[in-house]
Amino acid sequence: MIVLVPVSMFSVNFSVARGRPYSRLERRVLEEIAAQAGVAPHQGATLTSLCDTFRVHERLMVEAVVTLVGAGWVAVTSGREATFVLTDEGQQACSSGKDPASVVVAPAPPCTVVFDRTAGQLARRGEVLTVSKQEARPDLNPSTPRRILRNALDESQIQKLLPRASGEWVRSIGRPRLVTFSRYLPVRVDLADRAITGLPRSWHQALSAEILAVAQARQEDLEAASSLHPTPQAAGKEPPLVSAPLAATGQTHRPTPLSIAGRKPPASRVWAPTLPQTDASFPWLNEADPLGSGGDGASEQSVKAVLFSEVSGEESHQLLITEALATAVKHVLIASPTVNVDSLSKLGGAIQDAVSRGVRVDVLYGDTDEGTTPQDVVNLLNRIGYHAAQRLGRDLVRPAKEPTGSGAGLLIFDGKDSGLEAVIGDYAWAGSPASTQARSVHVGGTEFMAQVARAAAGLWMWSGDPDSADRWRRVADRCQDNTAVAAARGDSLKDQVVAELIVDDEHAQVSRGAEGSGLRIGGTCRHEDGSAVGIRGISAVIRRPEALAIP
Structure with missing residues (x-):
């Protein structure tokens, strides 16, 4: 039996980057410019003096200086001979001894992703063989329900699907553009074996039960109908003809994900609209590997991370958020499953101190507790911001204007050495304590935190203030640059684990608790109606070390 899964297609524009650490020559040139400025502050270094100092060809020195100017570390002053001086960023880089990435950014070919409208799953176009409504014949074949109608996709899920070459990383992601709203993924169902053919492997856990239920209901309807209305064979008549164009013409070519031509059954050849379509109309489902070699396998979504603690x-959670607000340098984001004025007021003093130091504090929440409204939250945080930094407080403290609907318990802050860290779990940072004991994981690592920062941007897209997402996209860019530097240097992380960030409807793919050698910790909320239909939340799957266990 054929069952249809409604899907849509989105086109995503994005850019990729590749980079390297600065060379030793560039580092030494930076230090020499700083040294000459110390001797003669109003003169600075010149191209001639630098060439004399390092005894290298002028071409090499020009390349080094151009690189430093492009990084914003060195400025050129006018005069009889161009002189070079350090900028504020250059002075910081010189004193810290850290090198950023020398990055080349280029647009990548647009990527098309397929979005399942029943359970919210995503896949690359090449992993899902879809057909148009005309080809799918939903009037003949049963279909899973079209529950998810929103046309906005979370970039933290999309970033895992975007292709890039070795040594490249995704630098920026444009807003996904809807290409086709109504297409279908046909799958073949064998009710006797409870087997489904043609469904991407990563979608099985989220959709198998739904597909089998639809197939079982159709089978029961057909059996009931046949008992009430005998078939033409039983009445001694010739069986009616049912169109199966590809089988009749002998076409066996493999379909493309976007277009499968030549299957437009003439209406005069169809005996009854309730007759199910035959598998011959979708011949690729008879292949041993319908999606191609490895095409239906889940791509590796895990990245390197640092596990600090459980x-x-x-x-423990209150001590951690107090420390985060007290030590953060630039950023703190608090995403709580729920919020109420009393709990948020208890954090008011720590938030005010952080804002007075120039720290940006974002506060988002999935829902309000009884007796608290979104306007109450906005008013309270606006007062805190004003008392801390007067007019600047409105920019430094950003409250969500609307509930995000997410069950995520997320805390992000720049910790030791200004490295970004996160606490991911189900704790209500600004709401009433849950009936069960809250659990989280404290993690870091630039590669993983780039994904977490994009998840933070995704939360802002649901908050009523989508423009605030941009600053977390910029944070993600900086994390990715730092990852490129570490990879080029061969730096290794202490307390390294392999982790995967699970966002929103991706939770339907994994079970809570142990998953093979991994462990999932996070907070989610399921919505049955409205624009947020599906699962909203953020979790971390820690796949190493295998000994990690939380009872």
Whole structure:
């Protein structure tokens, strides 16, 4: 039996980057410019003096200086001979001893992703063989329900699907553009074996039960109908003809994901609209590997991360958020499953101190507790911001204007050495404590935190203030640059684990708790109606070390 899964297609524009650390020559040139400025502050270094110092060809020195100017570390002053001086960023780089990435950014070919409208799953176009409504014949074949109608996709899920070459990383992601709203993924169902053919492997856990239920209901309807209305064979008549164009013409070519031509059954050849379509109309489902070699396998979504600790209980979480607000340098984001004025007021003093130091504090929440409204949250945080930094407070403290609907318990802050860290779990940072003991994981690592920062941007897209997402996209860019530098240097992480970030409807692919050698910790909320239909939340799957266990 054929069952249809409604899907849509989105086109995503994005750019990729590749880079390297600066060379030793560039580092030494930076230090020499700083040294000459110390000797003669109003003169600075010149191309001639630098060539004399390092005894290299002028061409090499020009390349080094151009690179430093492009990074914003060195400025050129006018005069009889161009002189070079350090900018504020150059002075910081010189004193810190850290090198950024020398990055080349280029647009990549647009990527088309397929979005399942029943359970919210995503896949690359080449992993899903879809057909148009005319080809799918939903009037003949049963279909899973079209539950998810929104046309906005979370970039934190999309970033895992975007192709890039070795040594490249995704630098920026444009807003996904709807290409086709109504297409279908046909799958073949064998009810006797409970087997489904043609469904991407990563979609099985989210959709198998739904597809089997639809197929079983159609089978029961057909059996009931046949008992009430005997078939033409039983009445001694010739069987009616049912069109199966590809089988009749002998076409066996493999379909493309976007277009499968030549299957437009003439209406005069169809005996009854309730007759199910035959598998011959979708011949690729008879192949051993319908999606091609490895095409239906889940791509590797895990990245390197640092596992600092497990966090458990009310006291441990409160100590951690207090420390985060007290030590953060630039950013703190608090995403709580729920919020109420009393709990948020208890954090008011720590938030005010952080804002007075120039720290940007974002506060988002999935829902409000009884007795609290979104306007109450906005008013409280606006007062805190004003008392801390007066007019600047409105920019430094950003409250969500609307609930995000997410069950995520997420805390992000720049910790030791200004490296970004996150606490991911189900703790209500600004709401009433849950009936069960809250659990989280405290993680870091630039590669993983780039994904977390994009997840933070995704939360802002649901908050009523989507423009605030941009600053977390910029944070993600910086994390990716730092990852490129570390990879080029061969730096290794301490307490390294392999982790995967699970966002929103991706949770339907994994079970809570142990998943093979991994462990999922996070907070989610399921919505049955409205624009947020599906699963909203953020989790971390820690896949190493295998000994990690939380009872």
